[in-house]
Amino acid sequence: MPARKPPARKRAAPLEKYREKRNFTKTPEPSAKVARGQGNSFVVQEHHARSLHYDFRLEMDGVLVSWAVPKGIPEDTAAKRLAVHVEDHPLDYGGFEGVIPEGNYGAGRVSIWDKGTWEPIGKDWKKQYASGKLKFVLRGSNLKGAYLLARMKDDTNWLMRKLDDKDIPVRPDVKLDRETPDFISPQLARPVPNVPIGEGWLHELKFDGYRLIAVRKKSSMKLFTRSGLDWTDKFSGIAKRLAAISKKDFVMDGEAVVFDGKGRSSFGGLQSALQAGDQEHIEFVAFDLLHLDGENLRDLPLSMRVERLKKLVPEESGAVRRSKVWPSSSGKELFKQACKTGLEGIISKSASGRYHEGSRKDWVKSKCRARQEFVVCGYTPPKGSLPAFGALVLASCEHGKMVPRGKVGTGFTEASRRKLLKLFQTIPTTEVPFRTKEPGVKWIKPQLVAEIEFAEITRDGSIRQGSFVGMREDKEAKDVQLDPLQITSTKRGKINVAGIPITHPERLVYPDDGISKLEVTKYYERVGPMMLPFVKDRPLSVLRAPDGISGSSFFQKSFSNFLPEHVLQQDLEDGSTVFSIRTLKGLVSLAQFGVIEFHLWGAKLPAPEKPDLLVWDLDPDPDVPWKEVLGGAFLTRDCLAGLGLETEVKTSGGKGLHIVLKTKRTLEWDEAKEFTKAVANIVAEHNPQRFITTASKSKRKGKIFIDWLRNGRGATCVAPWSLRARPGASVSMPLNWEDLSEATAAGFTIREPSSIPSEWKRIKPQTITKAMLRNVGL
Incomplete structure (x- = not known):
């Protein structure tokens, strides 16, 4: 017989459970009062109780029906989150913020993370909800779009997912939210390897x-x-023409352009027109309508917004024109023609998509040539007959720090060089944003942005054959990151990286950062030659996230069904199964298989019983200052140096540091583990108030855990240069000790250049002698 579904949830008297769990003389929470009438509010509250979670609440029948979501509300369609159904809360709880005192139910700080309105999908939604399924649309400041809550086998456990925008039904009589027109952060596009089809x-x-x-x-x-930025005066001609197209309020998304004699938009022509005050030749191309006559249109599908735009801007030519739209079947041909005629490329948008302010998830761009913005950090002295300066020193801003991207010395006129030099001389600085071998650089405050066209990004992260296009006054330096893909391919078939076919190269692995599967595989191709000497022939444990980091992820130590290409698997003497790689193809093949993180044993095959790599992992409590973590690393280094052992250091890719010791295979696992424990204890004794060597989380508040447990047989440590499955795509980055003091808590990311530190090449395996063991008390 088929399994019976759990019965519909039976309610006690309204808010009875809420009342039973609270003493309102001791908690500031609202009293248990059922509201009258029907509303459609929702609220998400960040709740720092025993562990951080988010409380999701929907207004129904005068109360807030509530779920606790441990990992936060999903904002990507690949994510699936557990949502634990808890007691209903009073409607007044939707405005509650404050601290629930210790000793009370749910003690901890509560703050509102998001709020807005919700709408059920389907006329019979109450019946569906009673049976354990609820589809609905959220309209909040952070959360927008369709969602699903589905009850699992356990009556209290539900699954929460974000649905695709196409799942939101659009009724002809849809009631739109009223609002006052104002600036709206524009939706952005992310580069893709192929023009989307379908x-x-x-x-x-x-x-x-x-x-x-x-x-x-x-x-x-x-x-x-x-x-x-308010640029009404700069584009006064466009403002005057747009004001004349309608007496109704509106918010329109578009682009100011100047077309050349061949009908191509020209950024250089636009800058010349602005400098000359030539407003007549600056035109406005409208491609979206976000607000009209007091109504928010952003929750409508793009196809409906375009239809409304046509009524305001009916023509596809003229000083105010509507962007021409091609159907889905024309994408590849349109892209080919755009490249052939010298255009930048094309933008592809989901016809059913809502307008997501500031997001890159729903629009994509196919680029004909490599071109993007960089931050100008300085300039070199002029050479030969060049006036003003030789070249601009460029960077991108990755996680708040400037990362060098090479220099550009062509594309300037004599007049533009002199004009730029005057600008640069107004913002000199003595602060050097990064190290460079370039002599005589004049540094300036990193606040100006230039657009550069170039041939490619080299392995060290610098541009090659760059040419200056123009300055971008409309973009801030902090928003300039390296584009993950430089050009789009017109070829059909799968994309190959290191000879490995990559399926779904456009899939977002790091959704919030716009980092695709192709960028991840290309990263491992780039760092592979440096990474392989440390990974080759070692048993591995990998973290896979086939749907990206917002989806489900899991560790894997062996393959029972499918073994990826160029991956080797074998059984050890104790019957356990391990896998390893020997080549770059093996590394990329695992990345193609959804691997993000690589964790390695401290021993190599074919001698897995003899460790040759020991690690001390400094894992700080979040409240520990970064300088204390640095101090702990130097202290551990000096302790081992006192024994005559030379170590290496790398970031963990999280909030900690790893001290690494290469050893000759003279110890058994048990001896090596005891040695690392003894060293950790010696370091901790220097400052027991700051260090701890036991794994108990309850005792680690405000301390640095010196984790020596990674040195047992079968235990692993994240590999040098491995990515981490965390927002920002951080990297476990090897460093020289002399560079460690310059490292920040933010660490390093996928978009920063990598190299092998000299110490990681120089230091050879060392012997842990019996005298050393005695010196640590063994």
């Missing part, structure tokens, strides 16, 4: 101009850059 896409040409958000409010017409 149904559901709309394609447009990519224009070479300034992105503008046009806001008409009553009789006022304002134009804003993508970062919110």
Whole structure:
């Protein structure tokens, strides 16, 4: 017989359980009062109780029906989150923020993370909810779109997922939210390796101009850059023309452009027109309508927004024109023609997609040539007959720090060189943002942004054959990151990395950072030659996240069904099964198979019983200052140096540091583990208030855990240069000791250049002698 579904949840008297769990003379939480009437509010509260979780609440029948979501509300369709159904809360709880005192149920700080309105999907939604399924649409500040809550076998455990925008039904009589028109952060596009195919896409040409958000409010017409700067005066001609197209309030997304004699948008032509005050030749191309006559249109599908835009901007030519839209079947051909005629490329958008402010998840760009913005950090002295300066020193801003991207010395006129030099001389600085071998650099404050066209990004992360296009006054330096993909391929078939075919190269592995599977595999291709000497022939444990880090992830120590190409697997004498790699193809093959993190044994095959790599993992409590972690690393280094042992250091890719010791295979596992424990204890004795060597989390508050447990047989440590499955795509980065003091708690990421530190090449395996063992008390 088929398994019976759990019965529908039976409610006690409204808010009875809520009342039973609280003493309202001791907690500031709202009393148990059922509201009258029907509302549609929702709230998400960040709750720092015994462990951080998020409370998700939907207004139904005068109460807030509530779930506790340990890992946060999913914001990506690949994510699936456990949501534990808890007692209903009073409607007043939706506005509660504060601290629930110790000794009370749910003690800890509560703050509102998001709030807004919700709408069920389907007329019979109450019946569906009673049976354990609820589809709904959220309209909040952070959360927007369709969601699903589905009850699992346990009556209290539900599964929460974000649905695709196409799952949101659109009724002809849909009631739109009312709002006052204002600046809206524009939706952005991420680069993709191939033009998207299949149904559901709309394609447009990519224009070479300034992105503008046009806001008409009553009789006022304002134009804003993508970062919110008011550029109405700069584009006064466009403002005047847009003000005349309608007396209704609106917010429009588009681009200011100047077309050349061949009908191509020209950024250089636009800058020349602005400098000359030539407003007549600057045109506005509208491609989206976000607000009209007091109504928020951003929750409508793109196809419906375009239809409404046509009524305001009916023509595809003229000083104010509508961007032409091509159907899904025309994408590849349109891209080929765009490249052939010298255009930048095309933009592809989901026809059913809502407008996601500031997001890159739903729009993609196919680029004909490598071109993007970089931060100008300095300039070199002029050479030969060049006036003003020789070249600009460039960087991108990755996780708040400047990462060098080489220099550019072509694409300037004599006049532009002199004009730029005057600008640079107004913002000199003595602070050097990064090390460089370039002599005589004049450093400036890293706040100016330039657009550069180039041939490619080299393995060390620098541009090759760069050419200056122009300055970008509309973009802030902090928003300039390296594009993960430089050009889009027109070839059919799978993309190969290191000879390995990559399936779903466009899949987002790090959704919030716009990092795709192709970028991950190319990263491992790039660092593979450095990484392999440390990974080759070692038993591995890998973390796989086939749907990206917002989806499910799991560790894998062996393969029972499918063994990826160029991966070797064998049984050890104790009957356990391990796998390893020997080549770059093996490394990339595992990345193709959804591997993000590589963790390695401290021993090599064919001698897995003899460790040759020992690690001390400094794992700090979140409250420990970074300088204390650095001090702990130096203290551990000095302790081992006192024994006559030379160590290496790397970041963990998280919040800690790893001290690494290469050893000759003279010890058994048990001896090696006892040695690492003894060293950890000696270091901890220097400052017992700061260090701890036991794994008990309850005792680690405000301390650094010196983790020596990674040195047992079968235990692993993350490999040098391995990515971590965390937002930001951090890397476990090897360093020289002399460079460690310059490292920050933010660490290093996938988009930073990598090299082998000299100490990691120089230091050879050392012998842990009997005298050393005696010196640590063994």
